[in-house]
Amino acid sequence: MRPGAQRAIGLSFPLVNTDPWTKLARVEDCAVGQGRFVVVGDLELAIFRLADPECFIVTKNSCPHAGGNLAAGEVSGDVVTCPWHQWPFSLKTGACTLSDSVHLRRYETTVIDGYVCAKLDRPTA
Numbered sequence: 001m002r003p004g005a006q007r008a009i010g011l012s013f014p015l016v017n018t019d020p021w022t023k024l025a026r027v028e029d030c031a032v033g034q035g036r037f038v039v040v041g042d043l044e045l046a047i048f049r050l051a052d053p054e055c056f057i058v059t060k061n062s063c064p065h066a067g068g069n070l071a072a073g074e075v076s077g078d079v080v081t082c083p084w085h086q087w088p089f090s091l092k093t094g095a096c097t098l099s100d101s102v103h104l105r106r107y108e109t110t111v112i113d114g115y116v117c118a119k120l121d122r123p124t125a
C-alpha cells in the first residue's frame with residue numbers, strides 16, 4: 001500500500017459507460033473536502049467534492065510528480081496537497097504552484113441520476 005493510502009476510501013466499479021459519461025460513484029459516497037479513490041477498468045481516479053460552490057473534480061489518482069495517492073491528500077478550499085511530498089495542486093486548474101512542469105490530469109465531470117460521472121476518454125488537462 002502506498003503511503004497515505006489508508007486515508008483513501010476506495011470504490012471499484014466495472015466500466016459502466018453511459019456514453020459519453022462514465023458513472024464513478026454515488027454522490028452520497030463522496031464527502032465534502034475529501035478525496036475518494038475509484039478504480040474504473042484500468043484507470044485509478046480520485047474524486048474530490050468541493051464546497052462553495054459545490055462541485056466535483058475528477059483527476060487521475062496518481063500524482064504527476066512521483067505517483068503519490070492524491071485521493072489521500074489533504075484538501076483545503078480547491079487545493080489538494082499530495083501526501084508524499086506535499087506538493088499542492090489546484091483542483092480547479094490542475095496547476096501545481098511548485099512546478100510548471102507537472103499538471104494534474106482532470107476529466108470533465110457532471111452528476112447524472114445521483115452519480116458522479118466523467119468523460120474518461122477526454123482529459124481536460
Ligand code: FES
Nearest residue numbers: 063066068082085
Ligand atoms: S508524489 Fe506527489 S508530491 Fe511527490
